[in-house]
Amino acid sequence: MKTLDTIRTFKTKHFTLTVKAVEDFDLDLSWDDDGSVRAALESGEFQSFGVVATLYADGHEIAEDSLWGCIYESPAEFMDHVGIKAKARADGLNYGSYFSGMVRNVITEGRKELSSLAALTVRA
Numbered sequence: 001m002k003t004l005d006t007i008r009t010f011k012t013k014h015f016t017l018t019v020k021a022v023e024d025f026d027l028d029l030s031w032d033d034d035g036s037v038r039a040a041l042e043s044g045e046f047q048s049f050g051v052v053a054t055l056y057a058d059g060h061e062i063a064e065d066s067l068w069g070c071i072y073e074s075p076a077e078f079m080d081h082v083g084i085k086a087k088a089r090a091d092g093l094n095y096g097s098y099f100s101g102m103v104r105n106v107i108t109e110g111r112k113e114l115s116s117l118a119a120l121t122v123r124a
Contacts, residue, residue: 004049005075007099016056017106019099021075024050024068037071046071051078053102055110063109065102 002023010017027048029038040046050068054061072078079099 001052004047007051007075007079010103014058015110016059017053017103018056019051019053019079019102021047021049021070021078022052024048024070027069027071041071046073047075049075051075051098051102053106055106057110057114062113063106065105065109067098067102070098 003020004023005021007019007021009019032038037046041048048069048071050066051070052064052066055063070078
């Protein structure tokens with residue numbers, strides 16, 4: 001899986017969470033009725049990619065979440081949560097974000113994984 005761009009990296013003392021744009025070889029454009037998205041992809045106006053969020057604990061992968069078939073102007077545009085709360089308050093609407101959802105998912109899964117590991121009894 002070839003990385004196209006690192007969208008964001010979060011680091012703490014023991015944890016690293018990375019969100020990367022990666023090549024996606026199975027793009028489905030069956031919903032593009034007028035061909036405008038395909039044309040934008042072919043012209044370079046849009047890019048298609050998959051997004052993989054991975055949580056590491058002291059360098060060991062403990063959780064991962066992925067989303068495929070993403071189409072944006074750039075991988076940085078996937079991180080659409082920036083300013084989303086202020087926009088939601090101003091518009092009186094509730095906006096979702098794939099980016100923040102993936103970050104929440106991978107942290108939740110990582111906590112579950114660490115909790116299950118902590119419950120293991122290891123005999124030496």
